[in-house]
Amino acid sequence: MRYLRKLASAVFSPVPVSRDRALGISERLSALTTLSSSLEYLHQRKQLDPGGLNDWDIMKKSPESKNLFIRRVSGAVAGKHVTLALHASRAAVSAGLLLPGNSRLRGAGSLFLGATTCLLAARHRYGTDGSDQVATLVQGATGLARLSTSPQTKDAFLWYVALQANLSYAASGWVKLIGERWRDASALPGVMRTRTYGSEGVYRLTQRYPRTSKYLQHGVLAMECLFPVVYLAGGRLTRPFLASAVGFHVANGFVMGLGRFMTAFPSLHPMVAYTTVPASHPAVAGRDDRAVKAAAVLLAAGVALSAAVAVQRRAAVLEGWPTSRKFVTRHGNELMYETGGAEFSEEPVLVFCAGLASTSEHFSWITERFVNETEHAVVSYARAGYGGSLRRTTVPYELAESVDDLEDLVRGVVPVDRRVVLVGHSLGGELIRRAAARLGDRVAGLVYLDPAHPAELQRSERQSKGAKDLRDTIAHASLYLRLGTGVLMSRPDWLDRLPKAYRERVFAQYTDARLWKAGKREWEAVEKEFRAFDGRIDPIGAPGLIIAAQQTVDQDPEQLLLYNELAHAHQDQGEHDGQGEDGGLGGLGGLGGLGGLGGIKVVEGSDHDSLLTNAPHAHRAADLIAEFLGSVRGAGVRQEEHVRQERREGVER
Incomplete structure (x- = not known):
């Protein structure tokens, strides 16, 4: 029993690390990380040559080099000989930092390593x-701490690294916890099956011992999510947590080939050990813990700022x-809509979904084109839950609800003597198809802009595989934004x-959780209904134009x-209705099938989103819509002439 108490005391006890010792261990581990990195680049120097993975002519076109200043600074060291010389000097400085000593020059060495890592990042x-x-x-924190003569300043930098370590582990754990694969314990086998980070032997073990694999994954989750509890119980949890974290990184190094993980992340641990020791312990005598209070104040200010920005953006969206x-x-849904264009024209009104x-x-590039340059009026609206539109109903959502709303909007805001041309992008294309059956002769x-098809999740492998990723993305965005992280969202x-x-208004909508909540609700309905689709599209009694993005049809x-089947649904209606019992032409839908209206057009160079957001692509789409409207107008004139001719012939007979 005495030995068990000793063992428990050894395991559950603080790690008495002094300030200087914590600095020394951390800077040596981080130096070892940089040494390994630079030696790898020196060994793989052929990758700097033209055609290599790190060919500068290719790298300077990457997103990291978009900023002109970064591109110019990186370009100054982009020459192969300059780059190799920097890596050689980094290796030398790293090796020097592995030697014993507490000189302030070590701080300069650490700052050099950190600065050159940033310099070579692009x-x-x-x-x-x-x-x-x-x-x-x-390296940045230890370098500045070494150069400082103030113990309080040193402690501030050590606390900074310790807090970053807690944030790193906790954020990683909670993000994993949100993902379904970590909760159902399929993440580890999935990673082990990949070519880049996988291991066939470990994968086979996860299949042979699934329960052990599950416990292991959930153990990693618990360690990461609960990492900040190391500051509870007077530091007695520090050893178990740090030992678990080190084991995790060592396993990553050996199994996944991430060798530098074995030294990089453990370089955070000495700071955690130093800051978890009770302040009364002799090893940390005089430690300044004011950084914790400062961090708490900054966190509170950040939360308040995030809330204020979210409220301001929500107000702008709803207004x-x-x-x-x-x-x-x-x-009972309140739809916000905008109108524009010729109010008293006889041309059809374009309704955008x-x-x-x-x-x-x-749709702004397209709607502005029609408002400013044609006789067509335009109506664009936000579905319930998007923008300033409010979803008041409490019944479970189905796509039919949005179809009902669209039908009501058309009947309620478009004058009864004017017909409409429904324009839908992506899911909007499916909604206008369903609404057209309700609106009939109106x-x-x-016009379908790269539309969704109700059979795509059944027949398109690419769409089916992407469905889960889309579902996860929308769900995560909805959750994170509800937590007030919109202020951190980068501008796409x-x-x-x-x-x-x-x-600015579009960005305000994208940083508002309401958009993603509505998207999540709609996508759940889309998956349910599309996967149950019976494979048949009913004939559509109006001409239709499908404008496809080139990358969509090229990649899938x-x-x-x-799209061909959707186009035939319009033609089939024409072939069915176009020939009446008296041998004459039927309605406008018949002309859609027999008169060559609509069809499929492809906008070269565009993808699913740039078809609308890229000005040249959107203008090309607008031109195609205008041509289609001209054909519809001409078909209407021909139909009226045909009806008049039939009447004259009837009178003569």
């Missing part, structure tokens, strides 16, 4: 990883544009390709076949 897009980032963080209006549907997790402003035509590149007047040939 140069080495391939080969850098989280271990290099951790080493840079530690809408100065010209926005509201319409209440049969479900956006895609999943998208905004009505995505519909003059349909596509947003700055929209007309300038729309960018099945998608083009689906």
Whole structure:
């Protein structure tokens, strides 16, 4: 029993590390990480040659080099000989830092290593990883601590690294916990089956001992999620947690080939050990813990700022544009919509229906074109839950609800003497198809912009595989934004390709959890209904035009076949209705099939999103829509002439 008490005391006791010792261990481990990194690049120097993984002519086009200043600074060291000389000097400095000593020059060496890692980051897009980032963080903090003569300043830097370590583990753990694969214990076998990080032997072990594999994965989750509890119980949990973390990184090094992980992340641990020792312990006598209070104040300020920004953005989203209006549907949903263009023209009104997790402003290049240059009026709206539109109904969501809302909107805001052309992008294409059957003769035509097809999840392997990733992305975004992280959301590149007047409002919508909550609700309904689709599209009694993005049909040939079927649904209606019992032409739908209206057009160079957000692609789509509208107008004139001719012939007979 006495030995068990000794063992428990040894395991559950603080790690008495002094300030200087914590600094020394951390800087040596981080130096070992950099030494390994530079030796790898020196050994693989052929990758710097033209055509290699780190060819600068290719690297300078990467997102990391988009900033002109970064590109110029990186370009200054991009020459092969300069790059190799930097790595050689880094290796020499790293080796020097492994030697004993407490000189302030060690601080300069650590700062040199961290600075050159940043300098070479854009140069080495391939080969850098989280271990290099951790080493840079530690080297920056230990370097500045070494150069300082103030114990309080040193402690502030040590606390900074310790807090970063807690954030790193806890954030990683909670993100894993949100993912389904870690909860159902399929993550480890999945990784072990990959070519890059996998291990056939370990994968076979996970299949042979699934329960052990499950316990192991859940143990990693528990260690990461609960890492901050090392500061509880007077430091008695420090040894178990640090030992578990070291074991995790060593396993990563041997099994996944991430050798630098074995030194990079453990370089954080001495700071954790130093800061978890009770302040009364002689090893940390005089430790300054004010950094914790400062961090708490900064965290509180950050939370307050995040909440204020979220409230301001939500208010802007709900307010809408100065010209926005509201319409209440049969479900009680309040739809916000905007109108523009020729109010008293006889031309059909274009009604735009956006895609999943998208905004009505995505159509701005196209709608502005029609408002400013044609006689067509335009109506664009946000579905319930998006933008300033409110979902009031409490019944479980089905796609039919959005179809009902669209039908009500058309009947309620478009004058009864004017027909409509429904324009839908992505999921909006499926919604307008269903609404067209409800609206009947009110519909003059349909325009599908890279539309969803109800059979795509059954027949397109690419779409089916991407469905889960999309579901996870939307769910995670919805959760994170509800937690107030919208202020941290980066501005997507596509947003700055929209007309300038729309960018801030669109960004406000994308940082608002309401958009992602609505997208999550819709995607769940899409998956359920699309996977149960019986494979038959009913004939559509109006001409239709499908505008496809080139990358969509190039990357997924099945998608083009689906588009063909959708186009035939319009033609089939024409072939069915186009020939009446008296041998004459039928309605406008018949002309869609027999008169050559619509069909499929491809916008070269575009993808699913840039079809709308890229000005040249959107303008090309607008041109195709205008041509289609001209054909619809001509077909209507021909139909009227045909009817008049039949009447004259009837009178003569």
